[in-house]
Amino acid sequence: MSGVSAHRTALAEEKGAKKVRSDASVGGSALPPPVTERIALIADRDDDDADDVPDGEGAVVSPAARVDLVTLDARYAGATLTPARGREHARLVANGKLFGWGERLPAGAQLQGLSPGRTVIVARWPNGRETSLAIDVHGVGVRDGQGRAVDMARERASLQRTPPARVDLDDVDQAIDDPDALRIVVTSPEGASIGPITVESVGADGASLDSTADVRLVRTKCGDDAPAELSCLATVPLRFVVDDVDRRHALVAARSIKAEVGGAIVVRDAKGDKLQAIRVAGPRRTAAGPIGRYRLAIRPIVMRLAPGGAPSVGGTDAGAIAALRQELAVASATWGQCGITFGPVAQMDVKVVNPPPPYLVALGDDLGLPASGGSVRLRVEGRPLTFSTKKGWSTRQAALELARVAEKAGLKAAISENARISSGAAPSVDVALRRADGQLASAELLSSSDATMSVSIGGVDLSDGLQHFGDTDSVAGTLEERALVKAVDDGDPRTIEVIVVPFFGGGGRIGESFIGSDGSSMRNVVILDRAGVRAQRTSLTLAHELGHVILDEPGHPDDYGIDTPTLLMDSDASDASPFGPRRLLADDCARAVRQSGPRSRIPLLTEWKLSALKYPTR
Numbered sequence: 166m167s168g169v170s171a172h173r174t175a176l177a178e179e180k181g182a183k184k185v186r187s188d189a190s191v192g193g194s195a196l197p198p199p200v201t202e203r204i205a206l207i208a209d210r211d212d213d214d215a216d217d218v219p220d221g222e223g224a225v226v227s228p229a230a231r232v233d234l235v236t237l238d239a240r241y242a243g244a245t246l247t248p249a250r251g252r253e254h255a256r257l258v259a260n261g262k263l264f265g266w267g268e269r270l271p272a273g274a275q276l277q278g279l280s281p282g283r284t285v286i287v288a289r290w291p292n293g294r295e296t297s298l299a300i301d302v303h304g305v306g307v308r309d310g311q312g313r314a315v316d317m318a319r320e321r322a323s324l325q326r327t328p329p330a331r332v333d334l335d336d337v338d339q340a341i342d343d344p345d346a347l348r349i350v351v352t353s354p355e356g357a358s359i360g361p362i363t364v365e366s367v368g369a370d371g372a373s374l375d376s377t378a379d380v381r382l383v384r385t386k387c388g389d390d391a392p393a394e395l396s397c398l399a400t401v402p403l404r405f406v407v408d409d410v411d412r413r414h415a416l417v418a419a420r421s422i423k424a425e426v427g428g429a430i431v432v433r434d435a436k437g438d439k440l441q442a443i444r445v446a447g448p449r450r451t452a453a454g455p456i457g458r459y460r461l462a463i464r465p466i467v468m469r470l471a472p473g474g475a476p477s478v479g480g481t482d483a484g485a486i487a488a489l490r491q492e493l494a495v496a497s498a499t500w501g502q503c504g505i506t507f508g509p510v511a512q513m514d515v516k517v518v519n520p521p522p523p524y525l526v527a528l529g530d531d532l533g534l535p536a537s538g539g540s541v542r543l544r545v546e547g548r549p550l551t552f553s554t555k556k557g558w559s560t561r562q563a564a565l566e567l568a569r570v571a572e573k574a575g576l577k578a579a580i581s582e583n584a585r586i587s588s589g590a591a592p593s594v595d596v597a598l599r600r601a602d603g604q605l606a607s608a609e610l611l612s613s614s615d616a617t618m619s620v621s622i623g624g625v626d627l628s629d630g631l632q633h634f635g636d637t638d639s640v641a642g643t644l645e646e647r648a649l650v651k652a653v654d655d656g657d658p659r660t661i662e663v664i665v666v667p668f669f670g671g672g673g674r675i676g677e678s679f680i681g682s683d684g685s686s687m688r689n690v691v692i693l694d695r696a697g698v699r700a701q702r703t704s705l706t707l708a709h710e711l712g713h714v715i716l717d718e719p720g721h722p723d724d725y726g727i728d729t730p731t732l733l734m735d736s737d738a739s740d741a742s743p744f745g746p747r748r749l750l751a752d753d754c755a756r757a758v759r760q761s762g763p764r765s766r767i768p769l770l771t772e773w774k775l776s777a778l779k780y781p782t783r
């Protein structure tokens with residue numbers, strides 16, 4: 166609830182009050198009675214109930230939106246309040262409903278600030294007694310680097326996408342080339358002050374994430390059409406960053422604060438009371454419009470080295486789960502630059518699973534040549550299984566015949582077509598064999614008399630590393646990669662599988678991704694070497710590989726000759742400083758929404774509306 170008379174300063178108690186005259190500029194003939202109370206209000210332009218409407222604009226103020234209201238003292242119950250001047254700066258609310266000036270006040274009535282300025286209100290009691298209240302309504306808002314006012318309710322603070330840069334700390338009117346940094350601007354009636362402010366960052370769970378004590382306020386212009394009775398103060402442009410690397414760099418430490426998508430930047434006064442807040446989400450300006458919050462569904466999986474053996478990373482199952490969650494948290498925070506989050510990573514269900522047995526029968530795994538006719542003899546779960554091919558059959562026709570024979574033998578068979586590799590005649594086709602109970606079956610090739618269509622069995626043996634794709638078979642993946650991925654695939658193309666293996670065969674590589682535009686049955690998969698989990702912030706491997714999937718883009722910006730080593734999607738940069746590969750451009754964010762957003766062919770991103778946060782109280 167609310168109603169704390171936080172911003173109230175009793176100027177003088179009624180009994181024995183000095184007769185303070187309100188200022189002489191009051192319009193009309195009769196002067197209002199003496200001011201006995203001075204109240205500071207904040208123009209309520211933020212959106213504490215997350216309905217995308219400023220709290221001071223709605224016809225009803227919902228309970229969550231009443232946090233910035235000031236409850237009138239009980240002695241005003243039964244009195245009427247009538248503005249003598251400045252009525253547009255504040256309004257009366259009772260139980261969240263608007264309450265007219267001049268009506269008899271119920272107990273618990275509240276004042277809500279609407280716009281910066283000074284209001285003088287005459288209070289009249291039924292016994293004829295009259296006093297005045299002077300109300301100073303302060304504005305607490307934000308401006309972007311170009312000096313444009315940002316709407317605290319309809320717009321969002323965004324995470325820093327620009328490497329550290331020096332700014333003039335005293336010139337609060339300096340325009341800066343940074344689309345994310347925001348200045349806090351305090352607007353007050355001339356002669357009034359809300360005192361020093363602090364800025365707190367609150368996470369998506371409502372808990373305090375970071376804060377900056379004593380943000381210096383420097384006099385600034387209020388704007389060309391601002392009334393002359395107002396004065397304005399502004400802070401340095403604050404950077405909302407995802408981690409300590411960006412937070413602590415000497416160039417920007419004084420103006421950086423950690424933040425996360427779904428959270429809020431809360432401005433407080435010296436006593437710790439909340440003044441106003443702005444929520445944190447995606448960038449305000451992109452070619453795809455402003456970006457709010459999106460959720461990316463990820464299925465994290467750690468492979469064991471062998472059935473029942475140790476996990477690929479972390480030593481124990483608990484260690485593996487913790488290590489991957491940590492990497493997921495880093496990747497989620499990094500994609501927060503585009504308003505994309507994986508949700509609460511600490512609750513993510515990380516599965517530690519056995520490598521699959523040799524269960525995958527691949528037809529035409531090399532060139533996808535048609536059959537010339539013959540007999541293929543397999544042994545599945547210890548029992549013989551034979552099927553015939555006919556001359557001219559495609560890999561798909563052969564797969565259908567195998568599936569038919571397998572199902573007749575009481576097995577389950579799932580057919581999946583692979584993308585055609587560049588040199589291939591036709592796509593190869595895989596048949597995944599399962600036992601009746603759904604467990605992957607173990608298969609063995611005894612012989613094949615078909616001279617042209619190749620038959621091979623895919624399993625996973627991680628002792629020599631995962632055999633990864635080269636340039637020619639990259640779209641289809643190697644047979645071992647397909648056996649790995651198809652064993653854990655949930656069949657939902659809108660989720661991304663993240664699979665950790667001990668290492669890739671051949672060395673060098675620490676992560677790879679399979680993306681939608683390849684046309685493969687294996688899509689939206691990231692495979693991560695344990696070194697990619699350990700490398701953490703120096704390379705942001707998981708965030709980078711996910712980038713290929715989210716952007717549906719196999720290439721890197723430096724492939725096209727634009728070498729920007731600060732970009733997350735740069736192919737070769739490795740730098741643990743805030744100048745390392747970690748940034749996303751507005752164009753990347755727009756592309757993410759176009760390629761993977763709710764209106765894309767396979768939507769990986771679902772819109773996640775912000776809900777009201779309960780801010781920590783002090």
Ligand SMILES: [Zn+2]
Binds near residue numbers: 709710713721736
């Ligand atoms: Zn890459």
